[in-house]
Amino acid sequence: MKRAPRDAEPGKRWLAFLRNHQEVITAMDFFTVPTIRFGMLYCFFVIAHDRRRVLRCNVTKHPTSLWVVQQLREAFPFGSAPRFLIFDRHRKYGVEVLAAVRSLGIEAMQTSFQSLWQNGVAERWIESCRREPLDHIIAVNERHLRRLLFDYVRYHHEDRTHLGLGKGTPAGALFLTIDSVDCIEINSQDAVLQPLASDEGALIWSTWSTDGDLGVPTTASD
Numbered sequence: 001m002k003r004a005p006r007d008a009e010p011g012k013r014w015l016a017f018l019r020n021h022q023e024v025i026t027a028m029d030f031f032t033v034p035t036i037r038f039g040m041l042y043c044f045f046v047i048a049h050d051r052r053r054v055l056r057c058n059v060t061k062h063p064t065s066l067w068v069v070q071q072l073r074e075a076f077p078f079g080s081a082p083r084f085l086i087f088d089r090h091r092k093y094g095v096e097v098l099a100a101v102r103s104l105g106i107e108a109m110q111t112s113f114q115s116l117w118q119n120g121v122a123e124r125w126i127e128s129c130r131r132e133p134l135d136h137i138i139a140v141n142e143r144h145l146r147r148l149l150f151d152y153v154r155y156h157h158e159d160r161t162h163l164g165l166g167k168g169t170p171a172g173a174l175f176l177t178i179d180s181v182d183c184i185e186i187n188s189q190d191a192v193l194q195p196l197a198s199d200e201g202a203l204i205w206s207t208w209s210t211d212g213d214l215g216v217p218t219t220a221s222d
Contacts, residue, residue, distance in 0.1 A: 014118060018049070018120075021083070021084060022049040022050055023049075023050045024082050024083035024084060025048075025049040025050075025082060025083070025084045025085075025086060025109075026046055026047065026048050026049065026055065026082045026084070026085050026086070027046070027047055027049065027085070027086040027087065027119050027121055027122040028044070028045065028046045028047075028068075028072075028085065028086075028087045028122070029044075029045065029087065029088065029119060029122040029123070029126065030042050030043065030044050030063065030090070030092065031043050031126045031129075031130070033059075033134060033139055033145055034138075034139075035138070035139050035140065035141060035145070036138045036139065036140050039061070040061075041059050041060070041061060041139065041142055041145055042059070042060055042061070042062075042063045043057070043058075043059050043129075043145070043149060044056075044057070044058050044059075044060070044063065044068065044071055045057040045058075045122070045125070046071070046072070046075040047121060047122055047125055048082070049121050051165060051170045051172075052121065052125070052156075052162055052164070052165065052170045053157065053170045053171075054125070054153045054156060054157070054170075055075045055076070056071055056072075056074060056075035057149050057150065057153050058071055058146070059142050059145050059146045059149065060142070061142060063092050064092070065092065065093065065094035065095070065096040065097050066096055068092060068093065068096075068097050069096055069097055069100040072097070072100055072101070072104065073100070073104075076104055076106075081104040081105055081106050082106060083106065083107060084106065084107050084109050085101055085106045085107070085108055085109065086109045086110075086111065086118070086119050086122070087108070087109075087110060087111070087119070088110065088111050088119065089110050089111070089113060093110075125156075128156075128160075129149070129152060132152065133148055133149075133151075133152045134148070156170065157169065157170045157171045158171050
């Protein structure tokens with residue numbers, strides 16, 4: 001007996017929603033990491049869809065709804081909350097989490113059951129995090145794993161390129177090929193474009209912005 005064909009329209013509508021609102025969408029998720037003594041640690045993170053920036057990352061042995069609420073408060077301080085927040089229907093996201101999301105002015109977008117593809121940005125980051133640092137280093141304890149994750153998040157922001165960002169990094173560094181560059185446009189005001197390093201025709205550019213109080217260097221955005 002042939003199965004009835006599935007309706008593809010809901011999937012198309014969800015993908016259209018992700019493409020049209022990626023600047024105001026964030027996602028959160030958990031993943032587990034075993035320790036050297038066969039314990040289990042839970043890693044929580046919040047990631048923005050626009051440039052794949054990890055807004056919050058933390059580790060705990062005992063995840064609870066109240067702990068997740070505190071992580072959300074620290075991820076979105078001073079009225080910086082996005083419009084939409086995507087997460088699954090795990091029981092760790094209890095009524096306290098849903099109430100906290102509404103109090104922050106965020107619209108909760110819970111994915112369907114067993115539909116990991118609906119939270120694809122978060123799932124891809126979990127896969128990268130497992131494949132790059134965690135498949136090669138066994139966490140000793142909670143403190144050790146937290147340090148590993150913080151180092152990886154720093155690498156993810158400043159050095160790891162993404163095809164979806166035009167081979168740029170979430171922090172905004174541009175990796176360009178000299179042969180293909182005719183004109184480089186920088187939108188930020190009072191910024192000076194200068195090369196950081198070169199390697200066989202590839203050049204890494206950054207900008208030094210004078211907008212900040214301390215003159216902290218910031219990378220060019222694509």
